[in-house]
Amino acid sequence: MVTDDLLKEFKDRMHISHSGEDSNLKQLLSYSISSIKGNCGEFNIAGESDIDVRARELVFERTRYAYNEALEYFENNFLSEINSLGIDIALLEEGEEDATF
Template sequence: MNEITEELLAEFKERMKLSDDEDGNLTRILKASTEDLIDKCGDYDVHVNERFKELVFERSRYAYNDAIEYFDNNFLTQITTLAISKALSSSSSVEGDTSEKE
């Protein structure tokens, strides 16, 4: 689901104005950013949810520039918003499941 595809890598490289000689490193950075943000925000698909993809790209930019320690504080509002949205959607689907059983 959240595989780092060539398309996602190309989109990130274009945004960062990077060349092809760093593909392995950039793929690792994107993968780590995706996994970290899934842990914090919930299970979003980076290929489907544009807000989640934006956060993945921003975290990857911070990691690439050796400034990862600043990411969480600088993007706390966006991280929290996605986490709350995921929690609310999970909660409403659980409530819907229990009401169907009654």
């Protein structure tokens, strides 16, 4: 779910001051959240953990690429960050599973 706070944070980062594109930006953010979760695993987009902050950064970068119609370059340019985040999320999930036994 894309909140108004998340939208504002993205717009501030992109220096977008008008509201004419808000619904499009929310849709792009939503698609980016789904994409990063699909590639890396679950995270809390509003969270403050290291994983959540790194995931939010990737969501913003992917949304920036989509907004600028350059999405085809995103994965190659951020492959290291995507892989690193995915590994860290998998290790965290594995650690949580081990803790329940």
